[in-house]
Amino acid sequence: DVKVTQSSRYLVKRTGEKVFLECVQDMDHENMFWYRQDPGLGLRLIYFSYDVKMKEKGDIPEGYSVSREKKERFSLILESASTNQTSMYLCASSLWRLAGPTDTQYFGPGTRLTVL
Amino acid sequence: AQSVAQPEDQVNVAEGNPLTVKCTYSVSGNPYLFWYVQYPNRGLQFLLKYITGDNLVKGSYGFEAEFNKSQTSFHLKKPSALVSDSALYFCAVRDTAGGGSQGNLIFGKGTKLSVKP
Numbered sequence: 001d002v003k004v005t006q007s008s009r010y011l012v013k014r015t016g017e018k019v020f021l022e023c024v025q026d027m028d029h030e031n032m033f034w035y036r037q038d039p040g041l042g043l044r045l046i047y048f049s050y051d052v053k054m055k056e057k058g059d060i061p062e063g064y065s066v067s068r069e070k071k072e073r074f075s076l077i078l079e080s081a082s083t084n085q086t087s088m089y090l091c092a093s094s095l096w097r098l099a100g101p102t103d104t105q106y107f108g109p110g111t112r113l114t115v116l
Numbered sequence: 117a118q119s120v121a122q123p124e125d126q127v128n129v130a131e132g133n134p135l136t137v138k139c140t141y142s143v144s145g146n147p148y149l150f151w152y153v154q155y156p157n158r159g160l161q162f163l164l165k166y167i168t169g170d171n172l173v174k175g176s177y178g179f180e181a182e183f184n185k186s187q188t189s190f191h192l193k194k195p196s197a198l199v200s201d202s203a204l205y206f207c208a209v210r211d212t213a214g215g216g217s218q219g220n221l222i223f224g225k226g227t228k229l230s231v232k233p
Contacts, residue, residue, distance in 0.1 A: 004159075009157075033220075035223075040125075040225060041225060042206065042223045042224055042225035042226050043160075043206065043223040045220065048220060058220075090159055090160065092160075104150070104162050104165060105150075105162075105221060106162065107152075107159035107160040107161070108159050109158055109159045110157075110158065110159045112157075
């Protein structure tokens with residue numbers, strides 16, 4: 001089974017702090033994704049990566065950055081946390097297929113971040 | 117623009133009754149469609165997907181979904197609901213803009229399913 005793990009289930013930070021959310025997958029997937037989930041808004045894509053050291057902006061990248069130094073690890077960074085970044089953050093991974101059907105995304109358990 | 121819509125914020129069903137959670141989509145090209153479930157304080161779990169072939173797709177936990185091209189719908193169904201099916205359900209469609217080979221998905225806003233004993 002695919003396993004996607006996230007470093008923390010719950011996190012409380014103060015405004016202005018630098019926050020790191022870590023995600024690790026053990027299935028050698030090329031694609032990795034960071035979403036945030038807010039009530040009534042569903043899942044919104046922040047950033048994704050389809051290879052080591054590659055990154056692409058999603059729908060809401062402002063205030064975030066990412067790092068992918070190793071294939072299995074994808075980090076989300078909040079450079080200066082703000083209260084409007086309080087949310088549930090979900091990491092996912094999937095196989096990459098050249099011009100083929102999308103492969104299933106597998107999700108981690110999520111990190112509920114509160115910024116005070 | 118590509119999109120997926122879940123018209124119901126909440127669906128209430130009595131245990132043992134059939135359930136339907138609705139999803140409609142708008143994409144260019146062939147639609148690749150997914151259903152995920154999220155239990156409280158958990159990540160999303162994959163239920164089933166439609167890529168091609170039979171319009172009725174069977175998935176985990178006794179769920180199935182019917183692809184209807186003419187109505188651009190992909191409704192999730194189960195013949196007999198369980199209290200343990202109570203959760204948040206998300207429909208998703210492959211994002212085909214820009215080629216889509218990276219596998220991005222566009223998610224609906226979710227439907228809360230509540231199954232009462």
